[in-house]
Amino acid sequence: MRILGTAALALNRIWATKIRSLLTMLGVVIGVAAIVALTSIVDGASQGINKSLATLGTNQLNITAMAADSLTEQDANALADLDNVSVMFVQAQNQGTIATRESRVNARLVGVSSQYFEAVKPEIALGSYLSSSSFAATSKDVVFGADAANDLGITKEMLGTSVKLNGQDFRLVGVLDDQAGFGTSGRVYVTIDSARKLFSQYPYVSSIVIQANTPEQVDTLQIQADVLLRERYGLGSETTARYTITNQASLIAAVGTITATLGLLLTGIAAISLLVGGIGIMNIMLVSVRERTREIGVRRAIGAKQSNILTQFLIEAIVLSLAGGVVGLILGEIAAFFLAVLGDWVFSIRLDTVLLVLGFSLLVGVVFGVWPARQAAKLEPIDALRFE
Amino acid sequence: MADEVVRLDKVRRDYLVGDQITTALGGVDLVIERGEFVAIVGPSGSGKSTMMNLIGCLDRPSSGSVLIAGDSTNDLSDNKLTELRSRAIGFVFQQFQLLPNTTAIENVMAPLLYQGIGTKAAKKSATQMLTQLGLGDRLNFDRNRLSGGQQQRVAIARALVTSPDIVLADEPTGALDSKTGAAVIELLKELHREGRTIVLITHDLEIAASAPRRVFLRDGLVERDERGVS
Numbered sequence: 001m002r003i004l005g006t007a008a009l010a011l012n013r014i015w016a017t018k019i020r021s022l023l024t025m026l027g028v029v030i031g032v033a034a035i036v037a038l039t040s041i042v043d044g045a046s047q048g049i050n051k052s053l054a055t056l057g058t059n060q061l062n063i064t065a066m067a068a069d070s071l072t073e074q075d076a077n078a079l080a081d082l083d084n085v086s087v088m089f090v091q092a093q094n095q096g097t098i099a100t101r102e103s104r105v106n107a108r109l110v111g112v113s114s115q116y117f118e119a120v121k122p123e124i125a126l127g128s129y130l131s132s133s134s135f136a137a138t139s140k141d142v143v144f145g146a147d148a149a150n151d152l153g154i155t156k157e158m159l160g161t162s163v164k165l166n167g168q169d170f171r172l173v174g175v176l177d178d179q180a181g182f183g184t185s186g187r188v189y190v191t192i193d194s195a196r197k198l199f200s201q202y203p204y205v206s207s208i209v210i211q212a213n214t215p216e217q218v219d220t221l222q223i224q225a226d227v228l229l230r231e232r233y234g235l236g237s238e239t240t241a242r243y244t245i246t247n248q249a250s251l252i253a254a255v256g257t258i259t260a261t262l263g264l265l266l267t268g269i270a271a272i273s274l275l276v277g278g279i280g281i282m283n284i285m286l287v288s289v290r291e292r293t294r295e296i297g298v299r300r301a302i303g304a305k306q307s308n309i310l311t312q313f314l315i316e317a318i319v320l321s322l323a324g325g326v327v328g329l330i331l332g333e334i335a336a337f338f339l340a341v342l343g344d345w346v347f348s349i350r351l352d353t354v355l356l357v358l359g360f361s362l363l364v365g366v367v368f369g370v371w372p373a374r375q376a377a378k379l380e381p382i383d384a385l386r387f388e
Numbered sequence: 389m390a391d392e393v394v395r396l397d398k399v400r401r402d403y404l405v406g407d408q409i410t411t412a413l414g415g416v417d418l419v420i421e422r423g424e425f426v427a428i429v430g431p432s433g434s435g436k437s438t439m440m441n442l443i444g445c446l447d448r449p450s451s452g453s454v455l456i457a458g459d460s461t462n463d464l465s466d467n468k469l470t471e472l473r474s475r476a477i478g479f480v481f482q483q484f485q486l487l488p489n490t491t492a493i494e495n496v497m498a499p500l501l502y503q504g505i506g507t508k509a510a511k512k513s514a515t516q517m518l519t520q521l522g523l524g525d526r527l528n529f530d531r532n533r534l535s536g537g538q539q540q541r542v543a544i545a546r547a548l549v550t551s552p553d554i555v556l557a558d559e560p561t562g563a564l565d566s567k568t569g570a571a572v573i574e575l576l577k578e579l580h581r582e583g584r585t586i587v588l589i590t591h592d593l594e595i596a597a598s599a600p601r602r603v604f605l606r607d608g609l610v611e612r613d614e615r616g617v618s
Contacts, residue, residue, distance in 0.1 A: 002501070002504070002506075002507075005501050005507065012489055012490070013489060016488070016489035294485070298481070298487060299498070300446075300470070301446060301473070301479045302474075302479060302499040302502065303470060303473060303474030303498075303503060303550070304470070304502050305466075305470045305502070306467070306470075307467075308502060381446045382441050382446045385481075
């Protein structure tokens with residue numbers, strides 16, 4: 001009998017026992033749907049993280065002070081004089097309170113130097129960044145992060161009006177649109193000079209950011225910066241307690257590694273449920289072989305070879321598993337779509353995921369179908385015919 | 389020399405039941421020629437099912453030789469034995485044994501498909517055969533919508549469609565009422581008149597009487613081989 005005829009037989013049988021077939025498929029359906037949805041979550045999450053990191057620039061080094069008096073503005077100026085440094089800015093930050101006439105909340109107050117806004121380019125929702133006139137020594141302007149603005153109920157009309165930071169009057173000039181950012185949206189930004197009056201002791205800063213001209217120069221610059229700071233503080237090569245240098249590119253790579261591991265873990269868990277689904281198929285196929293022993297005997301008597309019986313049962317298992325895979329894929333993609341809408345990331349159907357899960361469910365069908373099919377093919381015709 | 393379709397020479401068939409050897413056939417000689425209508429008769433335990441399995445190429449003898457349409461079954465592999473069975477034997481079983489979830493025509497097509505014949509040709513032959521047996525208007529009926537007699541005629545069509553050397557009928561009337569049973573026997577007689585070789589396995593002496601030759605088995609041996617109208 002030709003393979004198509006055998007396939008038709010298998011489909012016929014699956015159709016004749018619809019409910020059972022559906023229940024048999026369920027394990028694979030759930031397994032595949034889980035793989036698809038979980039892969040999509042990991043994808044979406046890493047998309048989001050990478051997007052946030054990329055806005056910070058891959059040619060950037062963050063040098064963070066480990067204590068309030070670890071790094072100074074002089075360190076920053078020395079770093080800015082290194083070769084290949086295109087941008088340098090410092091930040092000094094501390095917890096504080098922000099208040100309008102109506103309300104008052106806690107926020108992180110960040111003093112930044114003049115190059116901060118053009119280097120980071122955060123999206124602006126209302127008003128403007130701190131301008132060069134803001135950085136003139138006497139001005140007291142402030143820009144709110146999105147969450148800080150929400151907490152205080154800032155509206156467009158309040159731009160240009162006075163808000164209080166740690167009890168001092170500041171003029172609100174802008175609100176950032178940084179809700180998708182890295183927990184930065186609870187911040188409020190003032191000039192570094194204002195920050196000194198609010199909380200910080202001259203000349204200390206909490207972090208220094210330098211940018212290399214090109215991403216390729218970052219690794220070298222990281223070493224140069226480290227050497228420079230060690231020299232300034234007379235540190236041996238073994239101690240780093242004063243500051244840490246993080247490289248944006250290596251951060252992206254690290255996030256990549258984490259999401260890949262996470263993806264592997266989740267896929268592993270989903271693969272286990274697929275395995276359980278496969279065992280379910282095998283179980284039902286074994287029951288089916290037993291129930292259909294007479295039928296197998298009759299088929300053998302009217303001319304079916306062992307190979308015909310083997311193919312018939314194997315195809316049945318494969319069709320069950322593959323159909324489960326297709327249904328699971330559809331459900332998984334639907335789930336992924338809604339998750340993407342909820343999580344605000346880009347939904348895409350990945351060809352490699354589709355091929356992977358379909359290949360995997362095909363494999364499950366073959367692996368878990370072979371044994372029952374062999375049991376069926378090995379039946380002696382006379383024993384099968386005699387079977388009650 | 390006449391055309392022998394079945395030749396059994398000193399055929400023994402022993403089974404191991406638990407740790408005991410049971411002899412189902414104890415050295416049987418039998419020749420059936422083309423075009424004969426033979427009833428193999430005996431009570432249960434006489435060895436007639438074993439005889440059917442051996443003639444039907446479902447089993448091989450423990451000793452002695454079985455030749456079906458000139459081919460010895462003794463040393464054939466499972467595959468070769470299946471090929472011989474497919475070519476030489478058409479089975480009609482007691483309980484009809486139509487395949488589940490299939491229509492009349494699909495049942496009759498099955499042996500042809502197993503022989504590797506294409507679907508189109510198989511469909512044509514099956515339609516012809518069913519029409520010949522008066523089931524031309526029941527082609528796409530499934531098992532549950534056919535009466536007992538109709539099911540048995542589908543089973544006979546399935547046995548005949550490959551033009552086998554031997555039609556092997558195992559208690560073909562066992563599951564039918566006497567009137568329908570008689571009609572099936574009439575059909576077998578007619579097939580015999582057309583020149584086909586019919587081997588009828590039965591415990592029922594009345595049914596056996598419809599065959600021109602009757603081989604009586606008892607305790608695994610041929611007790612009597614009668615010819616002519618009884």
